[in-house]
Each structure stands twice: as C-alpha cells, then as structure tokens.
Amino acid sequence: MKTIHEIEITTTEVILDRKPITVQESGDKMLVELYRRYVGDYPKFFKMDTLSRLGFIAAELLLKQSAISGEQSVDAIILANRSASIKNDTDYLATISNGNYYPSPALFVYTLPNIVAGEIAIRHHIQGETAFYILDTPEQLEQIIQSTLQAQGTTQRTALAGWCECSEANKFYAKIQLLRTI
Amino acid sequence: MIYCIGHSIISSLGVGSEANVAAVRKGRSGLKIYHDRYADVEPFCASLFDTPQEFVPLCVRCIEDAIGHLSFDICHLPETIIIVSTTKGDRLDLITPAKQIAAHFGNPNLPIVVSNACTSGVCAQITAKRLLEAGMYEHAIVVGCDLQTRFIISGFQSFKALSPEPCLPFSPDRKGLNLGEAAATIVYSRQPSAGSSRPLWTLEAGSIHNDANHLSAPSRTGEGAYRCLMDVLQGTTPEAIDLLGVHGTATPYNDAMETIAIERAGLQNIPISALKPQFGHTMGAAGVVETIICMLMAKRKDRTAEVIKMLSGFGGVNAAIRLKI
Structure with a gap:
C-alpha cells in the first residue's frame, strides 16, 4: 500500500504532502476560508456540519492534488474517529430541549458520523464503498484499511482513508490519505 | 470463508434466537403505540423493551447467550475481536460502551465500532469477514445494538419518516417506518471445529x-x-x-x-x-x-x-x- 497524497488539518494548520498551506483564519472559519479559496462552486458546503466540512475540504485538496476524480478512480472511502458525530448531536439536542422543542431535520441528518463519507461520495460521484468506524486509537484503522483493500481483489485499488474528527465547536482534526495498492 | 458458530437476539419478542424466530413464525409483533413515552414527542409506534434496558448490560447478555454453548472461552483469546454495530450507542457515546463490553469479557483487543447508519449490522459482518480472512484474527464477535431515545424518535418524526401505525413494507399503502430496539450477536470463526454443532452457516x-x-x-x-x-x-x-x-x-x-x-x-x-x-x-x-x-x-x-x-x-x-x- 502506497500513500499518494496526505493531508493533515488542525484548527490552525493545513499540511498537504508535508508542506504547510498558508491560512489567515483558524477553526471553523479556516474551513470556510479553504472552501472559498479552493472550491467556491458547491454551496451545499454551507449546509454541512463541521465534521462533514472537514472531511469535504480534506478530500477536495487531496483529489485536486492528484487531479483525479470520478467513480473509476476512488474505490473506497474509509474514515474513522473517536467521538462519532458528537458535536452535531449536541447541536441537534439543543433543538429538542425542554420548552423549546423544534427538532430540525437539517441537523438530524448529520447526527451520523458516516454522513461525511456520503458527502464526499456525492461530490466526487464515488459509488464504491463508504465506511465509518469509531475507534479508540488511529492505529486500529490500519488493519481495517488493509483488510478492506485486500478483500476487494487483486486489481489496483485507490482509497481515501484516515481520521476525521470534530469533538466540539472549533475543535477538529483530520489526517487523511489517498492510498493505492501496489 | 468464515463460519457462524453462534448467535443470539434479544428483543421485545423474546430472549434468544429461537424465541425470536418462534415469535416471528407465530406472526407476533413487538410493535405498540406509545403516547407519552418522551416529553413533547408526538405519539409513535415502535417495538420497545417493556423494561427500559441499558446498552452495555444488554450487549453483554446477548453475547453471553451467543457463546454459551461453545466449549472454549472465546472472549479471553487475543485472536478474538469484538465488533460493535451501533448508530447512537449509549446516549451518543459509541466508543466507551464498546470498551466496557470488551473489558467485561476480558478481551485483550481494542474493540471496533462500525457506525455506517442503518447498514451498520451488515457492514460489521463484512468487517469481521475481512479481518478473519486476512488472518488478523481467528474469531469475531459481532454485536449490534441500539436503544430508542427522545433524540432518535424526534429526529425521524421531523423527517416525517415514521408511520403512526404498524408499518407495511412493500405494500402500496405503506406510510413509513417504525423504530425498534434490540441487541443481536453473531459469532464468526475461521475454524468450523470451534462450533458445537454442524453443519454451520x-x-x-x-x-x-x-x-x-x-x-x-x-x-x-x-x-x-x-x-x-x-x-x-x-x-x-x-x-x-x-x-x-x-x-x-x-x-x-x-x-x-x-x-x-x-x-x-x-x-x-x-x-x-x-x-x-x-x-x-x-x-x-x-x-x-x-x-x-x-x-x-x-x-x-x-x-x-x-x-x-x-x-x-x-x-x-x-x-x-x-x-x-
């Protein structure tokens, strides 16, 4: 398995293939800054919760870097984190608090961690596998990625895989790779 | 190829796979209409446990039932992985209850939680198959569980996805879904001899x-x-x-x-x-x-x-x- 490209996004830094990208903003605003600079033509971005925005931006920059898109080029999206969709779950809970009960379907749909994988699949027309795992440590993900790609056959496979986490407002971390089997 | 060497279901229809399948054969349903189970939530139809259950003890009980017939202590083995399938876990926390289940059984491996929305229970079995076939583990205990809450029912109601009466799959008159709660376990192994009865799925x-x-x-x-x-x-x-x-x-x-x-x-x-x-x-x-x-x-x-x-x-x-x- 070979890493083609790698991106790491913290609340203050973006590192693409080991080179930092200059950003003015931090936290949630930084994700919007990156969207405006590198994407700009996908207004659905503003409907997304932070976890989805994070994964979306990471995938966008990775795939731009490799100049690949389309269903033939990515076979699997395999993401994981420790806190599932807790940030958006908390936001949804606020819409059903006692005495202020207006459950929001727009928020409810993001109360599942795998939605970020779905957002990336829709954006890039990836009809391969999408999967989300909740793990205690990022190291556990290696076994899952390896066994997933191994099970998909002997032809060359490409996967977007890695850690994508947003535990509270303005607190997130992503480390996602574009991987290819040899 | 991996073998199913044990299984169990705990639902409002009964405890154990046989009790549940017998209930299905008799045409029984766990669905009931609930009027004031949760504050503010409109009446809904669902299959809920009569006595509210807790996530970890329910999963533990279900796994115990699924492994009870095995002649060896599968849980303690380093070659056994516990895979939990859930969307909302124990009050939104998914990893802590999974670790508590693994700790209860003395399993030395960090558990894997599969959270792939409504497909999780099938995806978790696929994860088990891959890990076993890659030779990373010999046995996998796949436990799926979700318990209903005000959070989930209100969300599905906001989507207008719930039927107010028992659901009618594939009927022209179908009006939507009913939610339910259950735990279910399937134990998979690379070794057919690990099971106590043959033939095995x-x-x-x-x-x-x-x-x-x-x-x-x-x-x-x-x-x-x-x-x-x-x-x-x-x-x-x-x-x-x-x-x-x-x-x-x-x-x-x-x-x-x-x-x-x-x-x-x-x-x-x-x-x-x-x-x-x-x-x-x-x-x-x-x-x-x-x-x-x-x-x-x-x-x-x-x-x-x-x-x-x-x-x-x-x-x-x-x-x-x-x-x-």
Missing part, C-alpha cells in the same frame, strides 16, 4: 456501495443496492438463493428503490423477508437481527440454503451479504 460474500446521490433519499435507480447484490451474487446464481432479506423500511422511497435494485439483479422471483413489522427498525442491530432470522427461516428439508441480506441507509450507503449452509 458460512459468510460467503459481502459488499458495500454508495449511491453518491443524496444523503437522506435513496437512489431512484437503486444503483448502490444493485451493485451490492451483483457483487454478492458472484459465485452463485439468482436461482440458488432461497431467501432475500430486504431492508423493507416501508417508507415509499426505500421500498421502491429496493424493488428496482432487486429486479435489476434478477432476484425478482426469490421470496423476500421484511422483518420491520415484527421488530421495527432496530438501526445498528437491524443487520444482525435480520441476518439471524433469515438463516433460521430459510433452511430447506435437505438442510442446505443460501440467503442474501441487504440494507440501505442515510449517507447513501448500501450493503449486502450472502450466507450459505
């Missing part, structure tokens, strides 16, 4: 595909579900399948999508099983509960059978597995 194939179409509405062409069915049909023929366990949520769009996918895959003449009228939609448990019921219902006189279980969920994800005995 084998998990032959598994596939996951995204529609890449919409987050909360299924594809009009059933693309992801169709691709999953075609993948799991490799190595067999539609005619060889005895039973197709559909998702059958009874929402207008889901059942229409599944019908298209089933026809495209050439499975339109195979008997289908839609179990939501018995169990409700048990979310993270659904794939495990419904796989077990399909296995127990499908066995032919010559004790051979082949079944497919399919599911679809939010995020555009679809999954299917094929099992054989």
Whole structure:
C-alpha cells in the first residue's frame, strides 16, 4: 500500500504532502476560508456540519492534488474517529430541549458520523464503498484499511482513508490519505 | 470463508434466537403505540423493551447467550475481536460502551465500532469477514445494538419518516417506518471445529456501495443496492438463493428503490423477508437481527440454503451479504 497524497488539518494548520498551506483564519472559519479559496462552486458546503466540512475540504485538496476524480478512480472511502458525530448531536439536542422543542431535520441528518463519507461520495460521484468506524486509537484503522483493500481483489485499488474528527465547536482534526495498492 | 458458530437476539419478542424466530413464525409483533413515552414527542409506534434496558448490560447478555454453548472461552483469546454495530450507542457515546463490553469479557483487543447508519449490522459482518480472512484474527464477535431515545424518535418524526401505525413494507399503502430496539450477536470463526454443532452457516460474500446521490433519499435507480447484490451474487446464481432479506423500511422511497435494485439483479422471483413489522427498525442491530432470522427461516428439508441480506441507509450507503449452509 502506497500513500499518494496526505493531508493533515488542525484548527490552525493545513499540511498537504508535508508542506504547510498558508491560512489567515483558524477553526471553523479556516474551513470556510479553504472552501472559498479552493472550491467556491458547491454551496451545499454551507449546509454541512463541521465534521462533514472537514472531511469535504480534506478530500477536495487531496483529489485536486492528484487531479483525479470520478467513480473509476476512488474505490473506497474509509474514515474513522473517536467521538462519532458528537458535536452535531449536541447541536441537534439543543433543538429538542425542554420548552423549546423544534427538532430540525437539517441537523438530524448529520447526527451520523458516516454522513461525511456520503458527502464526499456525492461530490466526487464515488459509488464504491463508504465506511465509518469509531475507534479508540488511529492505529486500529490500519488493519481495517488493509483488510478492506485486500478483500476487494487483486486489481489496483485507490482509497481515501484516515481520521476525521470534530469533538466540539472549533475543535477538529483530520489526517487523511489517498492510498493505492501496489 | 468464515463460519457462524453462534448467535443470539434479544428483543421485545423474546430472549434468544429461537424465541425470536418462534415469535416471528407465530406472526407476533413487538410493535405498540406509545403516547407519552418522551416529553413533547408526538405519539409513535415502535417495538420497545417493556423494561427500559441499558446498552452495555444488554450487549453483554446477548453475547453471553451467543457463546454459551461453545466449549472454549472465546472472549479471553487475543485472536478474538469484538465488533460493535451501533448508530447512537449509549446516549451518543459509541466508543466507551464498546470498551466496557470488551473489558467485561476480558478481551485483550481494542474493540471496533462500525457506525455506517442503518447498514451498520451488515457492514460489521463484512468487517469481521475481512479481518478473519486476512488472518488478523481467528474469531469475531459481532454485536449490534441500539436503544430508542427522545433524540432518535424526534429526529425521524421531523423527517416525517415514521408511520403512526404498524408499518407495511412493500405494500402500496405503506406510510413509513417504525423504530425498534434490540441487541443481536453473531459469532464468526475461521475454524468450523470451534462450533458445537454442524453443519454451520458460512459468510460467503459481502459488499458495500454508495449511491453518491443524496444523503437522506435513496437512489431512484437503486444503483448502490444493485451493485451490492451483483457483487454478492458472484459465485452463485439468482436461482440458488432461497431467501432475500430486504431492508423493507416501508417508507415509499426505500421500498421502491429496493424493488428496482432487486429486479435489476434478477432476484425478482426469490421470496423476500421484511422483518420491520415484527421488530421495527432496530438501526445498528437491524443487520444482525435480520441476518439471524433469515438463516433460521430459510433452511430447506435437505438442510442446505443460501440467503442474501441487504440494507440501505442515510449517507447513501448500501450493503449486502450472502450466507450459505
């Protein structure tokens, strides 16, 4: 398995293939800054919760870097984190608090961690596998990625895989790779 | 190839796979109408435990029932992995309860939680198959569980996805889904000798595909579900399948999508099983509960059978597995 490209996004830094990208903003605003600079033509971005925005931006920059898109080029999206969709779950809970009960379907749909994988699949027309795992440590993900790609056959496979986490407002971390089997 | 060496279901219909399948055979349903279970929430129809359950003890009890007949202590082994399938875990926390389950059984490995919306229970079995076949583990305990809360019911109501009365999968009069709660366990092993009775079901194939179409509405062409069915049909023929366990949520769009996918895959003449009228939609448990019921219902006189279980969920994800005995 070979890493083609790698991106790491913290609340203050973006590192693409080991080179930092200059950003003015931090936290949630930084994700919007990156969207405006590198994407700009996908207004659905503003409907997304932070976890989805994070994964979306990471995938966008990775795939731009490799100049690949389309269903033939990515076979699997395999993401994981420790806190599932807790940030958006908390936001949804606020819409059903006692005495202020207006459950929001727009928020409810993001109360599942795998939605970020779905957002990336829709954006890039990836009809391969999408999967989300909740793990205690990022190291556990290696076994899952390896066994997933191994099970998909002997032809060359490409996967977007890695850690994508947003535990509270303005607190997130992503480390996602574009991987290819040899 | 991996072997099913044990299983269990705990639902409002009973404790243990046999009790649940007997209830299904008698046509019993766990669905009831609840008027004031949760503050502010409109009346709803669901299959809930009479006595409210807690996530970790319920999963523990279900695993104990699934492994009780084994002649060795499977849980303590370093070659056993525990895989939890859930969407909302224990009050939104998914990893802590999984670790508590592993700790309870003294399992030395960090557990894996599969959270792939409504397809989780099938995806977790696929994860087990891959890890075992890659030689990373010898045994996998797959436990699926979700308990209903004000959070979930209010969300599905806000989506207008719930039927106020018992659901009617694949009926022209279907009005939506009913939620449910359950725990279910399947124990898989690379070693057929690990099971106490033969013959054993084998998990032959598994596939996951995204529609890449919409987050909360299924594809009009059933693309992801169709691709999953075609993948799991490799190595067999539609005619060889005895039973197709559909998702059958009874929402207008889901059942229409599944019908298209089933026809495209050439499975339109195979008997289908839609179990939501018995169990409700048990979310993270659904794939495990419904796989077990399909296995127990499908066995032919010559004790051979082949079944497919399919599911679809939010995020555009679809999954299917094929099992054989």
